[in-house]
Amino acid sequence: MDVEQTGAAAPDNAWKQVVASLADAGRLEVLARVVTEGPAEAVLSTDERRRLAPLLAAGVVVRDDAGFLRAAPERFAALLASAPTPRPTGPERFLVDGRLLRPPKRLRDRELVVRFLAAQVLPLEEPVTELTLTKRLAACAADPVSLRRAMVDAGLVHRTRDGAEYWRTVVTEFDDV
DSSP: OOHHHHTOOOGGGHHHHHHHHTSSHHHHHHHHHHHHHOOBGGGSOHHHHHHHHHHHHHTSEEEOTTSBEEEOHHHHHHHHHHSOOOOOOSGGGGOBTTBBSSOOSSHHHHHHHHHHHHHHHOOBTOOEEHHHHHHHHHTTBSOHHHHHHHHHHTTSEEEOTTSSEEEEOOOOTTSOO
């Protein structure tokens, strides 16, 4: 049963209607009776039918084809599925689908992202070729060459004089040490 069929609130506020329908001890008693007995609406008292109305409107309780009442756990599952995921707070907040599309504007944020990505693509003391490092960075950044340069400039990554090999020597806050 979808939101429109239950007469529930708009999807972004639907959780409020569900919570409000459960915020009354009498309605919880009616819900408990529905869960344990699955009664027909006709056998409920007038007071119980009055308390049932918000539960039906919120989609917490539904009528089956035979007119019997049942709890609707799928309503809670739908609310959980539509809940927004929390926004990342660390350097991941600058990545889109795991990729750095453009560097952050603030210097402190750029440095944070460079340290984070360095720890992601280059284990400590593991020499790799320039091509290997560039390919690894290309998987997580739109501009791998600039990112590689930023890692060298920050002192996180060292390279041979001819630039053929790169390795990381600095431990960051993102390393499991």
